[in-house]
Amino acid sequence: MENKTMKLVLSGAPHFVTGNDIQKTMGMVIIALLPALAGGVYFFGPRALLVTAASVVSAVAAEFLFRKALRRETHVTDLSAVVTGMLLALILPVSSPLWMAAVGSAFAIVVAKELFGGLGGNFANPALVGRAVLLMSWPAFMTRWSPSLHAAAVDATTTATPLGILKLGGTITDVIKSVGASGKSALYLQMFLGNRAGCIGETSGLLLLLGAAFLVVTRVIDLRTPVAMVAATFAASWLFGQDPVFSVLAGGILLGAFFMATDYVTTPVTPIGKWAFGIGAGLMTVLIRQLGNFPEGVTYGILLMNVVVPYLDKIIPRKFGFVKPRKVNA
């Protein structure tokens, strides 16, 4: 039989492909961020949702419009802009003006991502670039912290974050007082649960780890980088004479380690590179906290490491069947 009209597709092998595409991967990350977002709503009120919505809508719109303007195929359905928008919202104070969140995520998408060719072409984490730009442009808004709605001693509309208290010369005892805890272990617990001042999604270690566990189980993220970053933060802050447990629970270490330092595009792909990236990001964060002007250093710690990724990717692992060249001598 020869069917003259039959049209056959020619393509290179393999002729089989997994159903797991970019959209599914990004969808998983969105699911993993939901507990932290829910925590933000619980601790800081429904305004957290408004800030997130403003950031996400702006991110998606910016990507769509920018690519339309350049007459390029739009890729908003891959959900990566949604992830960027969510991540940026989670590292903003709940009191952020909505227009500021929108400007931040539009900047993140257009300047940090699309100008480099879109998802996969960017060298720095878009959400962190967005935050860094907002921090430089509107420092007052970016450092205006609301206390947790569930803190024991709520008598002010603004407060300082635990790290902010330390930066201003306070001690752990002052931090304990500020959150109304009874002692050090109560402080740890309260911080782990997320009942403290801070960015919308960074406060609850418990909820962040819950989301991260989902990504680990579904094999979306690799544990090497986050483990290295947390361990480096722990060790370095201890060397600086700080309380290491406090240092890991405070600020954005856990959010940064599990959701920013695991960003595929802007972190190393090689095993040793992943360890090095995590250690470097942890170290930089502690150095900024200790020696810099800002109380917190996760944003710049990770952004600085983003820059050296091409070098870390040069440390490739052993290939199958690789034999060390033997020295030729008589």
Add this chain to the structure above:
Amino acid sequence: MSLKTFRGGIHPPENKEPTRDLPIEHVPAPTSVVIHLTQAIGAQNQPLVKVGDRVVKGQMIGDVQACPAAAVHASITGIVKKIEPAPQSNLKDGMAVFIEADGTDETAYMAPLDAFACSREEAIKRLRNAGIVGMGGASFPTDVKLAPPADKPIDTIIANGAECEPYLTIDYRTMMESPADVVEGLAIAAHIVGAKKAYVAIESNKADALPVIEKQFAEHNHGILMGTIIAATKYPEGGEKMLIKAITGREVPSKGLPFDIGVICQNIGTLKAIKEAFVDGKPLIERGFTVSGGACRTPKNLYAPIGTVIADLIPGVIQISDNVRKVIFGGPMMGVAVPTLQTPVAKGTSGVLFFTATESKQYEERLCIRCGRCADACPAQLMPMLLNAALLSDDVNHADAIGLIDCFECGACSYVCPARIPLTQRFKLGKDLLHNQRAKEARHGK
């Protein structure tokens, strides 16, 4: 119990159910065949017959004085109608001998040869004259494979029954239906290379073939220590280097061959062909293959003369649906999509798959998001995303430095890629670019 395996690999859908329990069906004798003169890796064969000649089934019709090369034989008895290029499953449209059957079933086989009594040289010559090649798809001449250099002693030979390509079940069926032939062929191959140990290795999803095989050991082992091994069901477990690693723990060195570490692998169908070449004097003129895929209404295992044109089997033997959009010779991971059903079955054809429009979907390639899944999947433990980046920036030298040549094109990276990057295809192309560049450098005396 953790099964023997290698690092990396993927778990694509197996899709073997439609054919795994269907006995191999012999196709009705075709009225014509198209036999390509060169069907093995190596030198180009010259025709030994002219248009108008009468050829007999089993008669050698193409050969060349060169190594490596494998002779080809008439697979039916009849008249040579023409000798001209024809569509080939490697897309190269090589010279082919068109034979029209004359209805007689005369054969011209060689005299049987006792592999255990004849000299090593005679045995190798028999393999050469029988045109035996690796039937798993690579089509490397078996006489060359079974004659490693004298300074590379072989201690172990492995019958590769892993059949890790989805859809394909022909090796499994061959083990179930002709276990004695497979084991006898394994003993002959082991004897030729002087291996003390011989294993039949399968993936765990074919475990029921093992007792069938083991039953034959007593009668057909010819004093060679034989055993069976179950490896994990994972693609590409049947890749030669992967299987050897899984079973012996030895790694074939980069740019090396299995004989460098004392091991040789043989495909199941090839072992049966080896047995037939010695015991029956029959050259490699017929083979089994699986017919399957979403657009194949009659999935089955077939046994047909080499040179049978697929279009001639439709609709008598194979029925396909109207929405067929892709025809693949081989498995879905490493097989070749062919442009026409006029393509004949070759010595290396392990399957013919018919894919629907949905199964043939083409995807838009996105930028690499560096998720690292390709590196996790790569059985050669390469970093495909870095190779991709190097090749996209035309830096073949860097690609070479990070292992481009070690890629054996299994397709695992392309399979897992969420950005739908045709990594395997790009690496194939990259290797060609690299070879061309090296050749150019050599010409300029660099």
